[in-house]
Amino acid sequence: MKKAIIVASFGTSYENALKNSIEVIEKEIEENFNEYDIFRAFTSHRIIKKLKVTKNIHISTPEEVLEKLYEEGYDEVIIQPLHIIPGEEYDYIKNIKKEFKEKFSSIKIGRPIFYYQGVEGVPDDYSLFIKSIDNILKENKNVILFGHGTAHPSASVYGCIQTVLEDEGYENAFVGTVEGYPSLDNVLNRLKRKNIKEVLLMPLMVVAGDHVLNDMASEEEDSWKTILESEGIKVNLFMKGLGEIREFRNLYIDRIEDVINDRYKKVGRTKKGIKNENTNNFVKL
Template sequence: MKKHYFKSSMMATLMATALCTGIASCSDKDDVESTLNPAERTVSQAKKHDTALLLCTFGSTYKESLSVYDDVMNDFKKEFPDVDIYMSFTSRTCINRVQAATGIERYELDQWLKAIGNAGYKRVAVQSLHVIPGEEYLSLMNTDIKKYFMIQWFPHIDVLRGANLLSEEEDTKMVADVLYSHYAERLSDKNHIVLLMGHGNPDENYSANQKYAEVQKALQAKAAHKNIFVGTVDYGDMLFWPKEVEENPADRLTDVRTVRSQYPNCIYSQIMQYCEDNGLQPAHVKVYIAPFMSIAGDHAHNDLWGLKALAEGADVNKVELNTNEYSWRERLEKIGFQVQEDFESHPIKEAGADHGIADGCGIRALGSYPEIRRIWVKHLREQWDANAWENGKDYQ
């Protein structure tokens, strides 16, 4: 009786111990898996070569960006067939929202870099898809790539860094050639104006903003009527309305001639001066608007076209020109210009679509032009052919 009780007790104890151990093991495994870098599996499954290429862009939650990013990836795959290619967003905000909008999972830049570094690659190329050498670009190359990846994390891996779109004077000329060719027919009529909206850096200390002025100069040198202008959504001197008024709408300037004399570089001043110089009234001028950005994302849809306002049926007559609450389209129409929707625009019936539409959007961004995408490819190819690889040991 005692022996039977002893054996039963021992068996129960062993089973309980095993059960507890099993539970603990599963719990520990879950904890480990929950802390794993999600990019590790993607990289380990995709790895086929000894060299990796990470394309880095600010990112977007808009569905229109998908085809452009696919085109960019395909361009680099054709040029570098023996390289494993990945794409990362540098904007955490975009990463956090993009899966819900597009269904595509994006990883943070440091997750991509650590996954690629741990995968056993001997060489890693990093290509910027930024337009200007501004804050985002410099942070990517000097902090994320050089300081962390090359020096702190993987000093033994050779790295190649590809420049942003407008890194050289030749790039400005090439971009201007492409855009002028695209708008040439419309620019031949002085009653037409083309407006391009770049992003820009809010910090005026970044000389990178000068790149927009250089592009405008190159475009106007080609256009006989000089009727094409480049502004920004985030840089004071090149906003639609003067920075001082945009930031302090309570101190609005009502004398528009004062605005034009004190702030000649803002878009409003430039287009009104153009009309005056050519004896035109805004009502007689057709305006074509497009983003001077890599993709047609939030800025293109809302800050440029004001699609949210279109979807909500906003009355343009109630728009106040000198506030930052309205899109360029709304302000232009308030002044009296004819903003053209038959050339490149978002379908009005889809204006209320959350995060844009995957197909059918006519807004054309820089990444939509094969010739412009090739400039990014060219930058990396030039570095590649120059054998400009380096590693963290060079800085230690």
């Protein structure tokens, strides 16, 4: 029986970001699941096109990889997204799964980094993430987590991260996003209320790519670093993607193991209550 794992990331056109984060994650997945063949896919068609035009590098989309696997006679497929939130890219992967579900005996999707929290019988993904960067949060008094943001309803994830951080005692860790809420203005207001004058600015992103190098850390007048410094705040930079942190990478290994062992199936809603498909137990509403 031929089995495959597709490691599906948004992608990056920055060679160092690809090498230091995505490739390391792929290698560790291969080492931990050697009975599976590992394949790369990017969900950003824009980045795929850019790499093709500028560097003559071809990266497949998830559907292209699935079509290839079908033609080569694979039976079981796991798609593990490297996405942080269950947003548009995750919806894209779920829709592709539906298109290909009849072509394989089994096709499953792992969950992104932020998915469950506070639900009985499933992991507290937000808390597990915080634990994975615990050393950084403890070694630095004030930390800003620089996220991407989205217009998708999953943008609520970022506010939830902020709340869980505070619940777990990290009251001087602040979440902000480039595109959405909380914004840099929201973060600045929190810093000013606490009279904070020095921060560590680090990515809430798997790779340290374009957003990190330009929007977060550059000397341009509209970068977060420049704006924070103009407010009299000293900025220390953490110039690594989350994928460069071993404890964070382990979160993906755990998710694949959960899929293989059919743990933590999605909690669904019924007319009678909430059904946990893993236990077939109902919780009255």
